[in-house]
Structure formats: structure tokens, C-alpha cells
Amino acid sequence: MTARPLPGAPVADALLARVAGRVSALPQAPRLALVRVGEDPASVSYVRSKDKKAHQVGLQSEVFALPESTSQTELLALLDRLNADVAVSGILVQLPLPPHISEEAVLLAVDPAKDVDGFHPYNVAQMWAGRAALNPCTPAGILELLDFYAVPVAGQRAVVVGRSEIVGRPMAAMLLARDATVTIAHSRTADLAAVTREADLVVVAVGRPHFLTPDMVKPGATVIDVGINRIEVEGKGKIVGDVHPDVAQVAGGLTPVPGGVGLLTVAQLMANTVTAAELVQDRG
Ligand SMILES: Nc1nc(=O)c2c([nH]1)NC[C@@H]1CN(c3ccc(C(=O)N[C@@H](CCC(=O)O)C(=O)O)cc3)C=[N+]21
Numbered sequence: 100m101t102a103r104p105l106p107g108a109p110v111a112d113a114l115l116a117r118v119a120g121r122v123s124a125l126p127q128a129p130r131l132a133l134v135r136v137g138e139d140p141a142s143v144s145y146v147r148s149k150d151k152k153a154h155q156v157g158l159q160s161e162v163f164a165l166p167e168s169t170s171q172t173e174l175l176a177l178l179d180r181l182n183a184d185v186a187v188s189g190i191l192v193q194l195p196l197p198p199h200i201s202e203e204a205v206l207l208a209v210d211p212a213k214d215v216d217g218f219h220p221y222n223v224a225q226m227w228a229g230r231a232a233l234n235p236c237t238p239a240g241i242l243e244l245l246d247f248y249a250v251p252v253a254g255q256r257a258v259v260v261g262r263s264e265i266v267g268r269p270m271a272a273m274l275l276a277r278d279a280t281v282t283i284a285h286s287r288t289a290d291l292a293a294v295t296r297e298a299d300l301v302v303v304a305v306g307r308p309h310f311l312t313p314d315m316v317k318p319g320a321t322v323i324d325v326g327i328n329r330i331e332v333e334g335k336g337k338i339v340g341d342v343h344p345d346v347a348q349v350a351g352g353l354t355p356v357p358g359g360v361g362l363l364t365v366a367q368l369m370a371n372t373v374t375a376a377e378l379v380q381d382r383g
Contacts, residue, residue: 100318102350103248107240107362110247114240114366115156121373122157129188129376131160131215131368132181136174136200137167141329142193149191152365158372171200175208182210188379189215189372194265212378215371217269226269229276232378233371238270240363241302241323242277250300250321250352253278258298260284260291260311260341266304266325274300291315309343319351325360 122128131153135146146162153160163177174192181187190213196202206214211221217235225231245252257279261267271283284294286305292315295301303311304325316322326341340356347353354360 100348100351102322102347102353105244105248105250105321105323105352105354105359107244107354107359110240110244111362111366113247114243114363114370115152118366118369118373119156121377125373125376125380127186128157128159129372130186131158131189131191131372132163132187133160133191133193134163134165134174134177134181135193136165136169137197139195142195146193149365149368152369153372156369158369167197169197169200171204174200174205178205178208182208182213187213188376189213189368191216191368213375215368215375216265217371218265223269226276227272229272232374234273235265235269236367236371237266237304237325237360237364238273239371240367241270241325241360242273243367244323244354244360244363245300245321248352252300254280255299256280256282256297257300257302258282258284258295259302259304260295261302261304261306261325263304267302270302270304274302303341305341307341308339309341311342311346313343313345313349316346316349318349320349321352322346322350322354323360324354324356326356327361 133146135142150160150162181190190209192205206218211219214222217233222231222233257274259267259271262283262285271281275281284291295315296317300321302323308328308330324340324342328339330337338357
């Protein structure tokens with residue numbers, strides 16, 4: 100058997116087309132503030148692609164590129180200004196931040212109504228309660244993908260491998276909200292392969308190249324690869340996922356890397372920005 104490929108591009112295109120329609124129904128284009136500190140090459144490239152995509156769907160966006168030497172106080176002052184600016188609908192602070200800045204303090208400082216990453220503790224609590232308006236982009240994008248390809252979620256056994264704050268934990272909360280039976284597995288899970296083999300749906304977000312191997316997958320299961328690992332193969336840089344390519348021989352469906360979940364992360368950020376603007380609009 101070979102797994103059905105589940106590419107992100109058609110899902111992202113459909114989502115972005117809906118976003119563009121919602122943008123044109125608003126009296127004013129929502130504005131997205133993209134904040135990054137320092138020059139980490141991956142962050143520079145991710146923020147650039149978010150900025151580009153925002154403009155493509157008719158959003159306004161602005162990149163605030165702050166030097167590595169920026170103090171936490173200065174960053175918090177910028178966030179205060181963006182929180183107070185009624186023209187700004189969404190604020191994203193690109194992670195990771197330099198070590199002298201507390202991520203916790205920064206995420207707390209973003210107005211929850213403008214928190215398009217869904218990382219503020221208020222939004223995290225709402226998400227676990229099953230009623231968040233702004234959900235973290237990667238897991239929300241994965242649900243879009245599952246719906247697009249008509250992969251069933253309700254009543255299914257889902258195993259999320261990885262317990263990060265930005266993917267694993269929110270993914271588990273959102274699958275639970277969609278009535279899956281959810282297990283969170285991680286580096287301390289005993290007999291991980293036996294756990295993942297129970298799953299109809301496996302989401303892997305551990306950041307280790309080719310971590311999930313065919314013996315860990317139930318035949319026919321859907322496998323979602325969240326990994327973005329930059330490795331060297333024969334002297335050339337390459338991006339590979341957390342899923343071993345041979346999993347395609349066992350799985351029923353498999354997302355590619357690149358070209359899978361990453362595209363949906365960016366598309367969902369645009370959707371969250373419009374949602375934030377609509378919420379303000381509805382409140383009057
Ligand atoms: N506050 C915050 N919010 C984030 O959403 C956030 C973050 N910080 N820090 C880093 C991670 C990573 N991330 C990705 C965005 C786009 C692709 C993406 O476009 N991937 C493409 C291209 C591959 C590539 O060049 O990486 C693909 O998978 O095909 C991947 C990963 C957002 N993140």
C-alpha cells in the first residue's frame with residue numbers, strides 16, 4: 100500500500116480564498132503586526148513569508164524587526180503601543196526570543212483579543228475549555244487539512260507525539276474539542292510504538308528527523324508530519340520531517356514536508372487575523 104499524499108497547498112489556497120472574501124467584507128483591511136527580535140535566519144524567513152502572504156490576501160501588515168540587543172522593557176513598550184493602536188488587529192511575536200527576554204512575560208503582554216498566535220494564557224485556557232476564538236495556527240491548520248481531505252476525527256483514536264506549548268499540547272486540546280479520543284505521547288512514554296500503533300490519526304511534532312518509523316504506525320492510519328528539520332545530505336541543505344519516508348508504505352494518508360503543514364500555519368495566521376478584526380467589529 101502507499102499512503103494518499105495530503106499536500107498543504109490546496110488546503111491553504113481554499114483557506115486563503117475564504118480569508119480574502121472575509122477581508123473584503125470588512126470596512127477596513129485588518130492590520131497584522133509581525134514582531135521579531137534578532138536575526139535568526141529561520142525567523143527572518145518565516146516572518147518574511149507571513150508578511151508576503153498577508154499582503155496577498157488583502158491584509159495590511161508591518162514587520163517590526165528589532166535588534167538582538169533590544170531589552171525586554173523596550174519590547175514590552177512596543178507591545179503596549181500595538182495593543183493600544185485600534186488599527187492593529189493582530190500581533191505576532193516570532194519565537195524563539197533571545198535568552199535575555201522572557202517569553203512568558205512577552206506572551207502575557209499581548210492583548211488576548213489581538214493574540215493571533217493563541218499563545219496568551221487566557222486563550223490557552225479558552226482552548227482547553229473548548230471555546231477559544233483564536234487557536235494556535237499550526238494545530239488549527241491541521242484541522243483544516245483533515246476537514247479538507249474528509250479525514251474523520253470525532254470518535255477516532257488520535258495520538259499526538261510531542262508536548263510542546265506551540266504544537267503538541269494545543270493539538271491535543273483541539274482534537275479533544277472535536278471529539279477524538281486523545282493520547283499525548285512524548286520522550287518519556289513507555290513503549291511508544293505500541294501507543295502510536297493504536298492510533299487512527301498520528302500527529303508527530305518532536306523536531307527529530309525521520310523519528311516516526313513504519314513499525315510505529317497502524318496500517319491505514321492518517322499521519323500528520325509537523326517536523327521541519329534542516330539537515331545536510333551529501334553536502335546539501337535539505338528540509339525533512341519527523342516521519343520516515345517508509346511510513347508511506349503503511350499509512351493511509353501522509354502529509355509531505357515541505358509542502359504540508361507549514362503552509363497551513365501561515366494560512367491560518369491570516370485567518371486568525373481576520374477573526375480578531377471581526378470580533379472587534381461585532382462588539383461594535
Ligand atoms: N510566534 C510564533 N508563531 C509561529 O507560528 C511560529 C513561531 N513563532 N516560530 C517558529 C514557528 C515555525 N513556523 C513555521 C512557519 C511557516 C512554515 C512554512 O512555510 N513551511 C513551508 C516551507 C518550508 C521551510 O522553508 O521551512 C513548508 O513546510 O512547506 C514552517 C514553520 C511558524 N512558527
